[in-house]
Amino acid sequence: MSKLYPIGIQNFEDLRKKDYIYVDKTALIYQLISTGKYYFLSRPRRFGKSLLISTLEAYFSGKRELFAGLEMEKLEKDWIEYPVLHLDLNTQKYDSVEKLEGILNDALCRWEDIYGSRESETSLSLRFQGIIRRAAEKTGHNTVILIDEYDKPMLQAIGNPELQTEYRNTLKAFYGALKSCDGYIQFAMLTGVTKFGKVSVFSDLNNLMDISMINRFSEICGITEEELHRYFDDDIHTLAEKLGTGYEETCARLKLNYDGYHFSFKSPGMYNPFS
Structure with a gap:
């Protein structure tokens, strides 16, 4: 399902x-x-x-x-x-x-x-x-x-x-x-x-x-890279197939478009689900 x-x-x-x-x-x-x-x-x-x-x-x-x-x-x-x-x-x-x-x-x-x-x-x-x-x-x-x-x-x-x-x-x-x-x-x-x-x-x-x-x-809102792969990895593979790109390139494109937010000096980059 x-x-x-x-x-x-x-x-x-x-x-x-x-x-x-x-x-x-x-x-x-x-x-x-x-x-x-x-x-x-x-x-x-x-x-x-x-x-x-x-x-x-x-x-x-x-x-x-x-x-x-x-x-x-x-x-x-x-x-x-x-x-x-x-x-x-x-x-x-x-x-x-x-x-x-x-x-x-x-x-x-x-x-x-x-x-x-x-x-x-x-x-x-x-x-x-x-x-x-x-x-x-x-x-x-x-x-x-x-x-x-x-x-x-x-x-x-x-x-x-x-x-x-x-x-x-x-x-x-x-x-x-x-x-x-x-x-x-x-x-x-x-x-x-x-x-x-x-x-x-x-x-x-x-x-x-x-x-x-x-x-x-710092991680209480948004999605960390670890969470992205834990919850969505199967769908990232599906997306890669639909786009005709490899898995690694698809991950890189997701990072480019949705990652980049940092809410402390030590926090990981946070993905915003919308932009």
């Missing part, structure tokens, strides 16, 4: 249930969750950030069955179900402050339907803090916060300094809930394409560990 390639699929549960090929990163993910609490990861677009966030969501939701046959199954013994707040800012168009506030409000409303609300929580950041606390109190387990493409609104306003400043102020207060609610948080991760400077949304989040250029996590 030929392998199913998850083209465009970024949802870990969907990928695993439908038996798409998955390059197993769960040993690194286990190391991530076992050694820290607050993380930031920057990677180029189409590099697997959303799949990483989705995998973390499945893990913290206690969905053990999705990890059958993966390294995580051997490593994790407890499989606790935590409340997970997953915010994906990747798919929207941010052309006004109202649009950003509307998207944040929609997420908060969904979470308040589950964990309740208070009249005194009159701002987006106060509502977010309240949800984090109530989710922990209601379930008996601290809250997990996963934010994908945290910087998308500011990147879309890169040519409009006034709008970007407004976005920055809104998001700085919103993300500041992570620091205010430390005692109620089990784990938090933000991903994005860029890291804005200390004067921006991160200025209050000095508890975030930036793993973007740390060697031990």
Whole structure:
């Protein structure tokens, strides 16, 4: 039976249930969750950030069955179900402050339907803090916060300094809930394409560990050369036959087109699945 390639699929549960090929990163993910609490990861677009966030969501939701046959199954013994707040800012168009506030409000409303609300929580950041606390109190387990493409609104306003400043102020207060609610948080991760400077949304989040250029996590997104041959070698041979080139030349062409990313001085070259 030929392998199913998850083209465009970024949802870990969907990928695993439908038996798409998955390059197993769960040993690194286990190391991530076992050694820290607050993380930031920057990677180029189409590099697997959303799949990483989705995998973390499945893990913290206690969905053990999705990890059958993966390294995580051997490593994790407890499989606790935590409340997970997953915010994906990747798919929207941010052309006004109202649009950003509307998207944040929609997420908060969904979470308040589950964990309740208070009249005194009159701002987006106060509502977010309240949800984090109530989710922990209601379930008996601290809250997990996963934010994908945290910087998308500011990147879309890169040519409009006034709008970007407004976005920055809104998001700085919103993300500041992570620091205010430390005692109620089990784990938090933000991903994005860029890291804005200390004067921006991160200025209050000095508890975030930036793993973007740390060697031990350099392979957490993308595909190493070893993984390329472990998971795809049969298909590389098939590709070589279709192209009428030898195996070695085909590997060289794949390397030329998809390899070249390095995320620390010691990291191997990482293949991007898309470019």
